[in-house]
Each structure stands twice: as C-alpha cells, then as structure tokens.
Amino acid sequence: MSSSQPYKPAQDAAAHVQQRSVSSGLRYPSNRKTIYDRNLGRSKNAELSRAAFAYLFVEMITYAQRKVTGVQDLEKRLNSQGYPLGLKLLDLLSTRSQAAASLTSNPNPTRPTRIIQLLQFITTTVWKHLFNRPADQLERAAAASTDYMITDNAPLVVEYVSTPKEMSSLNVAAFVAGIVEGVCDGAGFPTKGVTAHWVDGGGGDAAAAGGAEGVAAPGKEMWPSKTIFLIKFDERVIEREDILEPQK
DSSP, X not given: OOOOOOOOHHHHHHHHHHHHHHHHXXXXXXXXXXXXXXXXXXXXXXXXXHHHHHHHHHHHHHHHTTTOOSHHHHHHHHHHHHHHHHHHHHHHHXXXXXXXXXXXXXXXXXXXXXXXXXXXXXXXXXXXXXXXXXXXXXXXXXXXXTEEEEEESXXXXXXXXXXXXXXXXXXXXXXXXXXXXXXXXXXXXXXXEEEEEEOTTSSSOGGGTTTOOOOOHHHHHHOTTOEEEEEEEOHHHHHHHHHHSOOO
C-alpha cells in the first residue's frame, strides 16, 4: 500500500503566486509585500537628484509635445499630467499630517475646509514637499473674487528647460498648475482651471493672469523665470465660503 504525501498549502500558495505572476507579466516579491505595505513616513524626507528630475521632466515634455497644435495645447497636456499627481499628493500629505496629529494631539483638521486654509496648505506643505521650500507669495486677484494667485520667483521645473524663440510664451510650469488643480479638486474646492503665467516681460502675457501687475526691469533681472499660478475657483466655492463666514 503506497503512503500518501502530506498536503502542503504553503507550497501550493507559492506556486499559485508564481503562476499568477507569469500569466500577468508582473513580478511579486517573495515576502508578498508591495509598495502599499511600506510606511508612508519612510520617504518623508527623501530627496530626488535634480539631474534625475530634469531628465524625467524633459522626457515628459517631449512626450506631451507629440501631435500638439500649439503652445496652449502643450500646456494643457502638461497640466493634465500634473493633475493626478495633485490628487495623490493630497491623500499622502493628509495621511502624514493625520499621523503627526495623532502623536501631538493636534485638534486641527487634517484637510482644509476653507479657501485660505487650502491655499496655505498648498503654498507651504505641498510646495515644501515638492520643492523643499514654500511659495513666495499668495494673494487674491483684484479683478475677480473667485481668483487667487500663487507666485513662485524661481520655479524648479523651468530651471532646466530651454525653449526656442517661436515658443517663448510656453511656460512648462503648467505641470505644477495641474498639481495645484488636482489638490483643489480633490479637497472639494472645484476650480475652472489653474494656469501658469510669466510675469510681464518673462516671455508670456501677465495681463492674462487676472490683472497681475508686471515687475520692473531690475526685478525681472533678479527673477527671470518668475511665474504666477492663477487659480479660478468655481462660484459655488465662493458661495459656500460666504455661508461659512462668521457673522459680524
């Protein structure tokens, strides 16, 4: 009488995982842990090489430049590339702030509920995470109550990109504008769009930036790539803001 071999579920499970990885074309680690099992705070202070970033960003621009009809079309594509990154950054940074609040017993909410709170979150937390420094200025446009402007005197994304004269109005910081738009929409503050504009004399038209005034020649020499990010909130956001405003 032949003896039966004992059943080995662990080996069968490993074989199943290996078979699934072969059929799907994906490789699974031996410990069955993926990137989603990593600690979110592990790479909090990690920095990316500027050379690596410049190479990847230039490749992104080259990819977006295929079959475009003009500068505006290219900026729209760069904006659409940054938009999903903004949605994910909102979740990541909110989760990290929630974890920090649980350690310090911070009663503040993890997500902004007012426009100013949201914009301060973008100009400080998001900007520091992306560029290791806060934005240079935040102001409300005088032309429309729905428009706000974030100023960056030296955007990192512009530093390693040179544009030909026929595309001098192109501002590749439209990618960052897409990130800002994704954060706003993900936080429940829908916008009509976020656009990047050169300050007057920087190759673009600052008049389109909601009445943003151009700087004088000395300022232009100091910050040649100074950019204004114009945020146009939906009217519903302003109406909600007025309702939440405490009565005086």
